[in-house]
Amino acid sequence: MPGLRRLQLKIYILADMEGISGIRRATQVDPQSAEYHGEGRSLMMREINVAIEAAFAAGATEVVACDTHASGGQVRVGEMDARASYETPGPGRPMPSLDGSFSGVILLGHHARAGTLDAFLDHTMDSSAWFEFRINEAVVGEIGIEAAWAGHHDVPVIMVSGDATTEVEARATLGDVETAVVKWGIGRQTAKCLSLPRAHEVIAGAVRRAVERAGRKEFRPYKPKLPAEARLTLYRSDMADGMTSRGWERVDARTVKKVVQSMPEMRW
């Protein structure tokens, strides 16, 4: 029923916090910070709703939103646009209901990989442990890891938002992808942000373009060559000690590797 498939335009929004517009200090993304974290969550909810609205306006027939920061669960469900459904990552399932029926993934509020100059809160998965992550020699951050997961289901990442370095990394990793820059890192710990109305305009514009183009099947999924070799370098050797019991092979004091036949096997 090819006609039926064309009528469906399902979009998945995976929101992180560091790249959300208006977030400009680490305490706003820190669940331990009672004073500032609430503001960060409010800013994230507003931006998720802007993206949901733009996705439906551009023809999406279904939107699922998920938040990934601090293992997820940071969204304020009661404030979310009622047309979207929502979920939280589970163990080994960064986007639990994502499957081949989706037309595109939006990586909202994302950030550059560990070790990026002038990137606001740059890190890869665990900012206190991960120094560098590679898939088949290519150094990747969370954008590449999540895109590879989506690519396992043949779903392309269609839009990425965050600071200026996030845009550079998204294009270098994924090639043709819509992007929205809402801030500029000033060193790692602070950022200059667009005003919220302007940032939300930029987000909505990029989401609309991305969803329209996804409807025309203009994006390609990110699919690293399989079998793939993952290589993780940690900050200290004791951090690598525990990895061998989880199926990783020791390369040197701080580095472990693993060959996988598919992306879901790439667990740590």
Ligand SMILES: [Zn+2]
């Ligand atoms: Zn995060």
